[in-house]
Amino acid sequence: LIAALKVHNAIPVAVGSGTINDLTKLAAHLTDRPYMCVATAASMDGYTAFGASITANGAKQTFNCPAPQACLADIDILSKAPTEMTAAGYADLFAKITAGADWIFADALGVEPIDDTAWSIVQDGLHEALADPEGTKNGDTKAVTQLTEGLMLGGFAMQWSxxxxxxxxxxxxxxxxxxxxxxxxxxxxxxxxxxxxxxTLAVTALYDLMLKTDFENLDIAAALKQWPTLEQLKEEALSIFKATDFPEIGWQEAKAKYIDHQELEKQLQTLKNNWSNIKKRLATQIVPFEEAKARLATVGAPTEPEHIGITKEKLRETFVRAQYIRRRFTILDVAVRTGYLEQWLDQLFGKDGVWDITT
Ligand SMILES: [Zn+2]
Incomplete structure (x- = not known):
């Protein structure tokens, strides 16, 4: 694509969804010219986003590159896209619920303040845009318009931030x-x-448990006791990813967000003192698990890990491993830092849990 672009000055126009847009975005950037995209499915929020997600050398990577100069989305075309593509877009939009909750946490604990503009771009119309999964599935114009706008706005917020x-x-x-x-x-x-x-469902299930937890009585001493030193963290992070082709990333990312015992004590005190307020903000943000699952099922998105070839055991492991691969502060970090992760996982994957693996 780059070679083809280099022989003239034409402005590339990507007509397609995820991969086509991302490849064109990167090629346009590397040849130093703007590009335009024509969306063909409301399948993800990457059309208007800064950055392209591309598989290179066998691994999916995000390349830094500007968003398109223009993006055209014809609702008549989008609403006739294959239903699983629309369902995928709906799920990517639903993810902004838990993403927002994670940001509330990061904000409340002094890790990363909420940027009001970006927040408003993504969150203001979000709950409404997700309100009609049935209509979304059936290609209803209003529902698909709201979904498309929501996804585009997600991209704009990422550009802004x-x-x-x-x-x-x-x-x-x-x-x-x-x-x-x-x-x-x-x-x-x-x-x-x-x-x-x-x-999203996995994280929502964790939020449901967290919202039932009495952090006002959090045992900070116990939490500090289980918190590793940097040296212990290094050992742990390196051993978790030893057998993978990304052995260093866990250590690299976990180190970037590591805080020492003294700082953790302060952070947990903040959590404890402000829990009723934080809990209220989170409860307003989160769509409870059963409701989230019902809506995702209605739109035709997968709702059980097995639907995408993930066993329940692997899902449980993912809860533990996922927080190591990005420095972004999320509910997983709160779960680890308070020392609650294992007991919540025991509940989720135990008898009468959402994903019982005891039988
Ligand atoms: Zn996404």
Whole structure:
């Protein structure tokens, strides 16, 4: 594509969805010219995003490159896209619920303040845009318009922030990890939105448990006791990813967000003192698990890990591994730092849990 572009001065126009847009975006950037995209499915939020997600040397990577100068989305065309593509886009939009919750946490604990502009771009119309999964599935004009706008706005917010923080939290870390592990379902790649659907449900289930937890009585001393030193963290992070083709990333990313015992004590005190307020903000943000699952099922997105070839055991492992691969602060970090992760996982994957693996 780059070679073809270099022989003239034409402006490339990408007509297609994820991969076509991303390849054109990168090629346009590397040949130093603007480009335009014509969306053919409301399948993800990457059309208007800063950065291109491309598989290079066998691994999915994000390349820094500008968004298109213009993006054309004809709702008549988008609403006739294959239903699984629309379902994938709906799931990628649903992910902004948990991504927003993670940002609330990062904000409340003094890790990363909420940028009001980016927040408003993504979150203001979000709950409404997700309200009609049935209509979305059936290609209803209003529902598909709202979905498309929501996805485009997600891209704009990422441009504004020069970061994916407004649109991506722990649920995306699940998907990133599976990509890094070259996960396939019966030899087939799984769309970004379908991976994110399971990631979003997983993280939502964790939020449901967290919202039932009494952090006002958090035992800070116990939490500090289980928190590793930097040296212990290094050992742990390196051993977790030893057998992969990304042995260093866990250490590199976990180190970037590591805080020492003294700082952790302060952070947990903040959590404890402000829990009723934080809890209120989170409860308003989160769509409860059963409701989230019902809506994702209605639109035709996967709702069980097995639907995308992930066993329950692997899903449980992903909860533990995912927070190592990105420095972004999420609910997973809160779960680890408070010392609650294992007991919550025991509940989720235990008898009467959402994903019982005891039988
Ligand atoms: Zn996404």
């Amino acid at each position: 020069k970061s994916s923080r407004p649109a991506s939290g722990a649920e995306h870390q699940f998907s990133h990890l599976w990509n890094m592990e070259h996960h396939l379902n019966n030899g087939e790649h799984i769309s970004h939105g379908f991976q994110v659907s399971i990631g």
